[in-house]
Amino acid sequence: MSPRYQSLKGFRDMLPEESLRWQWLEGKVRELMRRYGYGQLRLPLVESTELFARGVGEGTDVVSKEMYSFLDKGDPPESITLRPELTAGAARAWVQHEIGKNQGLTKWYYVGPAFRYEQPQSGRYRQFTTFGVELIGSPLPEADAEVILAGVDLIESLGIRNYRLRLNTLGMPEERTAYRAALLEFLNTRRNQLSQESLRRMESNPLRVLDSKKEEDVAATADAPKILDFLAHESLAHFNRVQGLLDGAGVPYVVDHKLVRGLDYYTRTAFEFQGLDLGAQDALGGGGRYDGLIEQIGGPATPAVGFGFGMDRLMIAAQAAGAIPDQQADLQVFVVGLGDAARDWAMQTTRAFRQAGIAADCDLLGRSMKAQMREANRRNARYVVIAGDNELAAGKAQVKDMQGHDQQEVELTELLNVVAARKQ
Numbered sequence: 094m095s096p097r098y099q100s101l102k103g104f105r106d107m108l109p110e111e112s113l114r115w116q117w118l119e120g121k122v123r124e125l126m127r128r129y130g131y132g133q134l135r136l137p138l139v140e141s142t143e144l145f146a147r148g149v150g151e152g153t154d155v156v157s158k159e160m161y162s163f164l165d166k167g168d169p170p171e172s173i174t175l176r177p178e179l180t181a182g183a184a185r186a187w188v189q190h191e192i193g194k195n196q197g198l199t200k201w202y203y204v205g206p207a208f209r210y211e212q213p214q215s216g217r218y219r220q221f222t223t224f225g226v227e228l229i230g231s232p233l234p235e236a237d238a239e240v241i242l243a244g245v246d247l248i249e250s251l252g253i254r255n256y257r258l259r260l261n262t263l264g265m266p267e268e269r270t271a272y273r274a275a276l277l278e279f280l281n282t283r284r285n286q287l288s289q290e291s292l293r294r295m296e297s298n299p300l301r302v303l304d305s306k307k308e309e310d311v312a313a314t315a316d317a318p319k320i321l322d323f324l325a326h327e328s329l330a331h332f333n334r335v336q337g338l339l340d341g342a343g344v345p346y347v348v349d350h351k352l353v354r355g356l357d358y359y360t361r362t363a364f365e366f367q368g369l370d371l372g373a374q375d376a377l378g379g380g381g382r383y384d385g386l387i388e389q390i391g392g393p394a395t396p397a398v399g400f401g402f403g404m405d406r407l408m409i410a411a412q413a414a415g416a417i418p419d420q421q422a423d424l425q426v427f428v429v430g431l432g433d434a435a436r437d438w439a440m441q442t443t444r445a446f447r448q449a450g451i452a453a454d455c456d457l458l459g460r461s462m463k464a465q466m467r468e469a470n471r472r473n474a475r476y477v478v479i480a481g482d483n484e485l486a487a488g489k490a491q492v493k494d495m496q497g498h499d500q501q502e503v504e505l506t507e508l509l510n511v512v513a514a515r516k517q
């Protein structure tokens with residue numbers, strides 16, 4: 094019989110064993126960001142719906158189909174939304190706190206849940222965890238390169254080798270408008286070859302048609318016009334410089350003129366890290382430049398570049414690569430008290446170990462000595478400290494080494510020192 098309540102479709106529980114792997118992954122992210130000099134941003138889980146409509150774009154799938162939006166209990170009620178991504182919130186915070194007044198360049202990162210009402214499948218959930226960076230204030234290709242290199246270093250530090258970096262440019266708005274018109278004209282000549290979905294996308298966001306993985310769309314768009322042919326000198330020079338910097342860093346990439354990002358706010362550089370072991374949902378992360386975003390949500394015109402990674406997919410890829418070390422909650426010592434007085438002593442001693450920074454535990458179930466030893470084994474305790482009432486009266490306890498299997502009698506006053514000194 095299945096239990097009465099189950100987590101909702103697309104929402105998962107992380108039990109302690111899995112949490113240890115997440116702590117490992119988050120530790121890698123924090124360490125990377127320390128080295129790159131990015132400060133951590135902790136944002137609210139909900140924002141006004143309007144922020145995402147403006148900051149992500151009404152023409153996107155995320156805004157038009159996938160948001161968890163609610164009316165709150167205000168009078169009049171306000172429409173609020175569980176964040177489907179964190180860039181809009183980060184830009185909102187940057188404007189709200191007037192960060193640009195005091196610093197020329199802002200380097201922020203965040204790790205946290207995002208929510209999208211999508212059809213769940215492997216690597217795609219309704220609540221997922223993103224890691225993202227926002228580099229705000231620099232229009233230069235060097236900034237694009239730094240962000241991409243941080244992504245490369247993250248993937249490499251997780252032991253993931255089987256991935257591909259795809260790179261494209263989406264030009265500036267006026268260049269994209271001209272390209273969009275040419276693309277639309279081309280797509281109109283291919284109407285009878287395109288999938289239903291692409292025909293729909295043509296209306297709202299024709300660039301997304303290039304993104305389709307459906308065979309008929311891939312074939313129909315093989316000779317579609319390329320954005321590169323619509324770029325003015327400055328955008329071309331920017332793109333070439335980003336490539337030059339990646340070449341200089343020895344980072345392999347492929348230029349893919351069909352790479353368009355799902356969100357509206359990109360300008361110029363767009364990139365994606367594709368995990369080659371991931372199956373259908375193969376985007377490990379992606380990002381690009383979005384010089385228009387901050388102005389779009391009411392701030393001063395400010396260039397920015399960033400990325401968002403799906404931590405859940407990084408986890409799948411790191412596991413597939415066998416890169417995650419065996420995680421064990423390490424119990425240093427299990428304290429066994431035999432007899433009534435000894436049980437009190439076991440609790441006090443356990444606490445003394447814990448206060449000294451040593452992971453310690455004792456029985457809380459009134460178990461027999463044999464059952465307690467079994468528990469110490471199951472918990473992989475390095476040491477077991479054992480005393481009965483008589484031994485305690487004599488001021489002594491036994492310290493059993495569960496790896497070396499030797500046993501030693503120790504003065505109670507020395508117990509802490511002995512176990513601490515023999516820390517694994």
Ligand code: AMP
Binds near residue numbers: 219220378401403404
């Ligand atoms: P996006 O903002 O759509 O570029 O998403 C950034 C990254 O988040 C993607 O590259 C994915 O790795 C991850 N992602 C997006 N949607 C989901 C989802 N529904 N479940 C898990 N990961 C996701």
